[in-house]
Amino acid sequence: MKPFLILIIVFVFIIGVVSCKKQSENGVPLTTVDIYIYANSPSFVNLNAVGGYVYVTGGVRGILLYRKSSTEIMAYDRNCTYQSSQPCATVSVDATRIIATDSSCCHSKFSIYDGSVTQGPAAAPLKAYQTTFDGNQLHIFN
Numbered sequence: 001m002k003p004f005l006i007l008i009i010v011f012v013f014i015i016g017v018v019s020c021k022k023q024s025e026n027g028v029p030l031t032t033v034d035i036y037i038y039a040n041s042p043s044f045v046n047l048n049a050v051g052g053y054v055y056v057t058g059g060v061r062g063i064l065l066y067r068k069s070s071t072e073i074m075a076y077d078r079n080c081t082y083q084s085s086q087p088c089a090t091v092s093v094d095a096t097r098i099i100a101t102d103s104s105c106c107h108s109k110f111s112i113y114d115g116s117v118t119q120g121p122a123a124a125p126l127k128a129y130q131t132t133f134d135g136n137q138l139h140i141f142n
Helices: 002-019 042-048
Strands: 034-038 053-056 063-067 073-077 099-101 109-111 117-119 128-133 137-141
Touching (some): 063 137
Antiparallel strands (some): 128 137
């Protein structure tokens, strides 16, 4: 009888592990991102200078692109990480051009330099996507 009970426990454990597929990261739903843009396009002129930013379609609530240096562009999902399922949980860059704020839901603030929380109640940073940039073509992906 004991081997049968052990077998059932092992089976339940395996089913539990397999069914716990990750559905979100920092509260932000997982979604596939695989976007190519040309930074020299007139639509992305604001990315030509360090400190520039633009919004693009993609991710969960759009993607914020920020020119961190001459060789690096950061990409963050605009979905706030606090109460992320709320329809209003979207960040936008404020007048300082260095902070992204969710001004209509939770009022959290994030640095667009690295995505970190600068003011809560959010505790998790903005969801970052990977990027490669060759000086002309930007690839945003996860």
